[in-house]
Amino acid sequence: MSAATAVVKGLVLSRPVTFVTGNAKKLEEVRAILGNSIPFQSLKLDLPELQGEPEDISKEKAKIAAKEVNGPVLVEDTCLCFNALKGLPGPYIKWFLQKIGHEGLNNLLMAYEDKSAYALCIFSLALGPNMEPITFLGKTAGKIVPAKGPNDFGWDPVFQPDGYNETYAEMPKEEKNKISHRSKALSLVKSHFAEAGYTFQTDTTIAELDHGNPI
Amino acid sequence: MSAATAVVKGLVLSRPVTFVTGNAKKLEEVRAILGNSIPFQSLKLDLPELQGEPEDISKEKAKIAAKEVNGPVLVEDTCLCFNALKGLPGPYIKWFLQKIGHEGLNNLLMAYEDKSAYALCIFSLALGPNMEPITFLGKTAGKIVPAKGPNDFGWDPVFQPDGYNETYAEMPKEEKNKISHRSKALSLVKSHFAEAGYTFQTDTTIAELDHGNPI
Numbered sequence: 001m002s003a004a005t006a007v008v009k010g011l012v013l014s015r016p017v018t019f020v021t022g023n024a025k026k027l028e029e030v031r032a033i034l035g036n037s038i039p040f041q042s043l044k045l046d047l048p049e050l051q052g053e054p055e056d057i058s059k060e061k062a063k064i065a066a067k068e069v070n071g072p073v074l075v076e077d078t079c080l081c082f083n084a085l086k087g088l089p090g091p092y093i094k095w096f097l098q099k100i101g102h103e104g105l106n107n108l109l110m111a112y113e114d115k116s117a118y119a120l121c122i123f124s125l126a127l128g129p130n131m132e133p134i135t136f137l138g139k140t141a142g143k144i145v146p147a148k149g150p151n152d153f154g155w156d157p158v159f160q161p162d163g164y165n166e167t168y169a170e171m172p173k174e175e176k177n178k179i180s181h182r183s184k185a186l187s188l189v190k191s192h193f194a195e196a197g198y199t200f201q202t203d204t205t206i207a208e209l210d211h212g213n214p215i
Numbered sequence: 216m217s218a219a220t221a222v223v224k225g226l227v228l229s230r231p232v233t234f235v236t237g238n239a240k241k242l243e244e245v246r247a248i249l250g251n252s253i254p255f256q257s258l259k260l261d262l263p264e265l266q267g268e269p270e271d272i273s274k275e276k277a278k279i280a281a282k283e284v285n286g287p288v289l290v291e292d293t294c295l296c297f298n299a300l301k302g303l304p305g306p307y308i309k310w311f312l313q314k315i316g317h318e319g320l321n322n323l324l325m326a327y328e329d330k331s332a333y334a335l336c337i338f339s340l341a342l343g344p345n346m347e348p349i350t351f352l353g354k355t356a357g358k359i360v361p362a363k364g365p366n367d368f369g370w371d372p373v374f375q376p377d378g379y380n381e382t383y384a385e386m387p388k389e390e391k392n393k394i395s396h397r398s399k400a401l402s403l404v405k406s407h408f409a410e411a412g413y414t415f416q417t418d419t420t421i422a423e424l425d426h427g428n429p430i
Contacts, residue, residue, distance in 0.1 A: 048265050048275070049265060049266040049267065050263050050264060050265060050266065051264040051265065051266055051306075051307065051309075051310065052264065053376075062264070085311075085314065085315055085319065086312065086314035086315055086319075088310060088311060088314055088315065089264075089307075090310075092266065092303075092304075092307050094266075094309075095266065095303060095305075096300075096303060097308075099300065099301035099302065099303055100301055100303065104300065104301075106321055107326035107327070108326075110326035111322035111323075111325035111327040112322070136364075154275060197279075201427055
């Protein structure tokens with residue numbers, strides 16, 4: 001083991017954390033918030049998308065990814081949950097957006113006065129294969145409104161956070177990043193890394209093969 | 216190889232087909248329709264439930280099951296697809312029923328005059344691990360109505376098949392079985408077995424499961 005391993009506390013991770021995404025926008029957002037606080041690489045993996053409760057889906061995905069990568073992974077899931085529909089479409093929002101669009105999402109709530117909703121972001125960190133993932137939940141409350149603003153990022157035009165007269169889509173990016181479900185979850189991820197004091201072996205000769213020695 | 220194997224045409228399957236289900240009602244229905252036409256056993260497997268298009272979900276599940284069982288498997292999936300919602304909730308109907316109930320399902324269509332829907336049943340047959348599954352689709356058209364009839368089988372009380380004034384839940388079982396999405400899919404499964412002429416090895420270790428030569 002290297003000298004670095006001997007002097008620091010906390011778990012030793014043999015490789016940088018792999019953030020599993022094929023979405024350049026998400027990668028950019030994660031990089032902007034995590035900065036250089038942890039060694040970090042990204043990888044597009046074709047992981048199965050599961051049904052179930054949001055947290056379970058995310059954990060299961062992290063487990064599968066950690067096996068594939070054979071190292072520490074971070075995975076991300078986003079849900080848009082309508083309170084009148086008891087949290088649905090939730091993890092299935094992607095399909096609803098794709099099939100019925102912004103107007104269709106509003107129509108789902110036609111029968112209800114309650115248009116409240118929350119945007120939920122879950123990051124799951126699995127430190128290695130067969131390790132129980134740790135989850136980080138970021139939640140932003142708001143309501144579903146007829147689409148307003150640029151239509152270039154998913155359901156952002158129909159989600160208006162509480163306390164704002166603008167939808168996510170209408171807000172300046174810096175403003176949205178201050179209150180977004182994703183930034184909340186990511187700041188929890190960042191705090192976790194700061195507190196856990198993991199050591200990353202960054203020696204290029206061992207980066208690929210050595211799986212480290214958990215203390 | 217047995218003598219029987221040598222003289223018959225068609226693929227030789229070394230084991231009975233495993234129907235993956237933990238649902239006694241489904242098993243009973245499948246047994247009633249397939250009868251003794253194929254050697255057949257059932258098994259409850261904890262398979263991942265995937266997101267995606269109905270046929271893809273079913274095929275993927277069959278592939279996973281065939282690997283776990285290491286033999287031929289039959290899996291079943293049911294969707295309830297609302298035309299106004301472009302086929303959704305579809306494969307996610309289970310979660311919608313669980314969270315928002317029969318009234319909630321009706322409410323999803325409040326914004327639309329079109330209450331038409333179809334019940335979709337998909338069986339996928341994977342003859343072994345790493346073999347591309349064959350799918351059998353049964354579809355019954357109808358509409359979503361306020362719940363009527365006994366409330367003991369999922370969304371049956373809100374689905375009224377075209378040409379009937381009764382919901383699935385109100386129909387006598389024999390009547391429902393004549394027109395149901397599941398019976399349509401199963402009769403395709405049955406025809407497939409009759410036409411494909413698979414041979415099942417009837418070695419003594421599985422003799423108790425053998426229901427005779429399909430040809």
